[in-house]
Amino acid sequence: MQFAGLNLRRCFGLAAGVALCLSGASGAAGLQRIADCALVEDASNDGDSFRVRTPEGDDYMVRLYYVDCPETTVGTETDARRVRDQTAYFGLPSHAETVAFGRLAAARTRELLKEPFMIHTSLASAGGRSAQGRIYAFVRVSDGRDLGEILVAEGLARAFGVRRETPEGVHRSEAEARMRDLELAAAMGRVGAWERSEPERLVELRAESREESRQLQEIGRRVRAAAAPTGDPPDLNSAAFDELLLLPGIGSKRARLIVEHRPYRDFDDLLEIDGIGPATVEKLRRHARLVVEPEVEPEAEPTVEPEQAE
Numbered sequence: 001m002q003f004a005g006l007n008l009r010r011c012f013g014l015a016a017g018v019a020l021c022l023s024g025a026s027g028a029a030g031l032q033r034i035a036d037c038a039l040v041e042d043a044s045n046d047g048d049s050f051r052v053r054t055p056e057g058d059d060y061m062v063r064l065y066y067v068d069c070p071e072t073t074v075g076t077e078t079d080a081r082r083v084r085d086q087t088a089y090f091g092l093p094s095h096a097e098t099v100a101f102g103r104l105a106a107a108r109t110r111e112l113l114k115e116p117f118m119i120h121t122s123l124a125s126a127g128g129r130s131a132q133g134r135i136y137a138f139v140r141v142s143d144g145r146d147l148g149e150i151l152v153a154e155g156l157a158r159a160f161g162v163r164r165e166t167p168e169g170v171h172r173s174e175a176e177a178r179m180r181d182l183e184l185a186a187a188m189g190r191v192g193a194w195e196r197s198e199p200e201r202l203v204e205l206r207a208e209s210r211e212e213s214r215q216l217q218e219i220g221r222r223v224r225a226a227a228a229p230t231g232d233p234p235d236l237n238s239a240a241f242d243e244l245l246l247l248p249g250i251g252s253k254r255a256r257l258i259v260e261h262r263p264y265r266d267f268d269d270l271l272e273i274d275g276i277g278p279a280t281v282e283k284l285r286r287h288a289r290l291v292v293e294p295e296v297e298p299e300a301e302p303t304v305e306p307e308q309a310e
Helices: 008-023 077-090 095-112 147-153 172-189 192-196 199-227 252-260 267-272 278-287
Strands: 032-040 049-053 059-064 117-121 125-127 134-140
Touching (some): 059 117, 077 199, 095 192, 125 267, 172 192, 267 278
Parallel strands (some): 059 134
Antiparallel strands (some): 049 059, 117 134
């Protein structure tokens, strides 16, 4: 069955059954293992997000856990913001070089996935601009190595993104620490994008990024304080549309989607909204709150004793 043009959520139930039939659950709870996958050529493929086909012929758009490769194009304002952040992160001389390294990362992923590979996924939505959407996954190349770790170790990705327990059962904090160690080794070895990194520029760009973020946060804080005498941050489950617009990283489209997808029980639920990624969620954790209504157990219907026959 092909998923093109269909809502991904409607396919999750069937996809989960296919994955389980292929090889069952992997080591970590909730992750399913699908072996012998193949890369599908797609114009939207890049280093950390690409189309995959299972042996049964099912297609998934996969997004790697833990890593973020530079963008390969700048077609939208969101792309431009990501490229700006990535340029600052790596301390590169120009945004054009950032995009060039993004294309190198995409080519390296394509090379590493020439042979059949394995994915581990819980089918969690990773958002995305396509109609199909994306799912988060771990990808093991043909020799068993983790694709994300390879890209970070080769300086073609940064240790940045959504985290969870690995297929081997390693806690996400330990897995994240390993990714950051691989990134540090790549930076010290000046491989990949780190070869072109300019330390002074890195410090300057990151400082500018922090200052811009601080200014936006201060504007939001002052406006919220004026609008809400209590000074409480807005509740994502009840805040008005205009209040949501004051939050960092939230424009009119995202504010509308936040309202439409209510209620939320955890900030990570926001990752299911198109256009909201882990960086935005982390900002919302600092500038918003979630008031979760307790689940009310339905009252048991009173037991009616059958009337006794006269």
